[in-house]
Amino acid sequence: MEIKEVIIKEMIIVTDGQSNIGGDPVLAAKEAFEKGIVVNTIGIVEQRKQEEKSLVEIVEIAEAGGGLYEYTYIDDLYQTLQSVTYKTVNKTLQETVNKQLKEIIGQDLEEMTPDSRSKFLQYIDKFSDEVVLQCCILLDASGSMVNKILSARHSILDLIASFKGRKGKVDLAIIIYPGEGGESHQVIHNFGDDEGDLERRLYGIKPRGTTPTAPAIYQGIRLMEDRNENLILEDATI
Amino acid sequence: MELIELGLDTVVEGRWRKNKYKVKKQIGSGAIASVYLVEDIKTKKYYALKISKDSLSINREYQLLRKFSSADMIVDVYEMDDYYIKGTNYYFVLLEYIEGSNLKDYSRKNKLKKNTIIGIILILIKGIEVFHREEYIVADLKPENIMIDKKNRQIKIIDLGGVVKKEEGIKEFTPAYDRASWKCGERRAEASYDLFTLMMILTKLLLKEDISPKKQSINDIILKLKSNSIGKDLEEYIIEGLLGNQKSLEYFTRKLKKLYISNSLYHKQQKQVKINKRINFFFLFSIVFFIFTIIFIFLI
Numbered sequence: 001m002e003i004k005e006v007i008i009k010e011m012i013i014v015t016d017g018q019s020n021i022g023g024d025p026v027l028a029a030k031e032a033f034e035k036g037i038v039v040n041t042i043g044i045v046e047q048r049k050q051e052e053k054s055l056v057e058i059v060e061i062a063e064a065g066g067g068l069y070e071y072t073y074i075d076d077l078y079q080t081l082q083s084v085t086y087k088t089v090n091k092t093l094q095e096t097v098n099k100q101l102k103e104i105i106g107q108d109l110e111e112m113t114p115d116s117r118s119k120f121l122q123y124i125d126k127f128s129d130e131v132v133l134q135c136c137i138l139l140d141a142s143g144s145m146v147n148k149i150l151s152a153r154h155s156i157l158d159l160i161a162s163f164k165g166r167k168g169k170v171d172l173a174i175i176i177y178p179g180e181g182g183e184s185h186q187v188i189h190n191f192g193d194d195e196g197d198l199e200r201r202l203y204g205i206k207p208r209g210t211t212p213t214a215p216a217i218y219q220g221i222r223l224m225e226d227r228n229e230n231l232i233l234e235d236a237t238i
Numbered sequence: 239m240e241l242i243e244l245g246l247d248t249v250v251e252g253r254w255r256k257n258k259y260k261v262k263k264q265i266g267s268g269a270i271a272s273v274y275l276v277e278d279i280k281t282k283k284y285y286a287l288k289i290s291k292d293s294l295s296i297n298r299e300y301q302l303l304r305k306f307s308s309a310d311m312i313v314d315v316y317e318m319d320d321y322y323i324k325g326t327n328y329y330f331v332l333l334e335y336i337e338g339s340n341l342k343d344y345s346r347k348n349k350l351k352k353n354t355i356i357g358i359i360l361i362l363i364k365g366i367e368v369f370h371r372e373e374y375i376v377a378d379l380k381p382e383n384i385m386i387d388k389k390n391r392q393i394k395i396i397d398l399g400g401v402v403k404k405e406e407g408i409k410e411f412t413p414a415y416d417r418a419s420w421k422c423g424e425r426r427a428e429a430s431y432d433l434f435t436l437m438m439i440l441t442k443l444l445l446k447e448d449i450s451p452k453k454q455s456i457n458d459i460i461l462k463l464k465s466n467s468i469g470k471d472l473e474e475y476i477i478e479g480l481l482g483n484q485k486s487l488e489y490f491t492r493k494l495k496k497l498y499i500s501n502s503l504y505h506k507q508q509k510q511v512k513i514n515k516r517i518n519f520f521f522l523f524s525i526v527f528f529i530f531t532i533i534f535i536f537l538i
Contacts, residue, residue, distance in 0.1 A: 090294050122298075161418055162407065
């Protein structure tokens, strides 16, 4: 695949705890990765509490999903959302370039001298700001997130503000889990939806209930597949 | 992201250039890289080694440091190389080692006078102008990345991790100095973004306390400035810089220079007034003493 055709597909799971129902999120993440979607996870920890044991799952999900995992305090969530996204963009672009280089000259970036490497790295650096990014945020809205949802909301809005500064387009979707009325998840913003509504919908989230992560991941995969089909159709009809 | 940890006396050998550096101590660590004080085994010279698993970051910083190396305010860079250990490739740059404290620690340890602070900001503006001329924005300027080199009486910027080309997206930022976090503008790479950063650094140095956009609003900060008696002129200047930062850097530089000069004159005046007061006091004292002496003589 040509580097110019690359679309970065990323799923970010933001959670403060363990999934407790709905299937195995690690398997779901593996399926996402097989479909070209990188699954990153962010575990929200309380100040100084030893919660990392219960968040071991986020490491496993990220590993199965070919993505990164990070622990963060709720106050720093927006920076973590950004850094995890940009690291994914850079990593994916580097992997694409490496594959092509290996095919063409039998070497990848790591095997080159720093000077030869630098031209490619600078190109990737510049292109990382222009590449199309498709990002699906899965936000834990279970009972334990009650005190953190306000901050999570601000973080997401801040992430969107940052994306506006990019040259390249960003396609964003947000799924909360669980959803309203006993549903295991709810799409509060789909790719292509009007952003004017987004703030209001984010404010409407009322955290309660259990944490069904796997179904949310499957829904995210579906949204992304539908989106890409629609985009192909759009291109075809133009 | 896992940061590499280099133990004391570890010898880092560059994979390509084969130069050897002995680790003396860790002098910094960030989200992406760690920095160590190292000794070149051959020349015995000291350097700062910045090492990371992120080759893109290290390469970006190396290219920027080289591009702006002619500016005094930018720390010198000597080489970029790989460190291959235990099957993993790490990437490092070798930098000039600056002895001294960064501006954050320096301002904590020393009670900085108002005019000293203004002077520091004026010097930083000069540094920022170098980047703007080349169509770059510094973006992540903060006291932790500014070194006070006492020996050579210089200020040096040691981290260019946030530097981006104008109109690109800002990827690295620190909330306390980021105007979007304070709802004073967008997080976009333009000159006014750097201006806001400078105003915040100026504010922080004057207020001498921690400020956070998560706990305070920009109006809280403005109220603090007003209640701190830094002088009406300086107060108005900073408020204009924080809220109306769309005016040019040149405009703000001019105004700040004027403030600096009028402040030094004020200090000179104050000093003179103090000296005059002292003279008056002794004069009065000597007269009173004289009068008492006369009275005393008459009484005897």
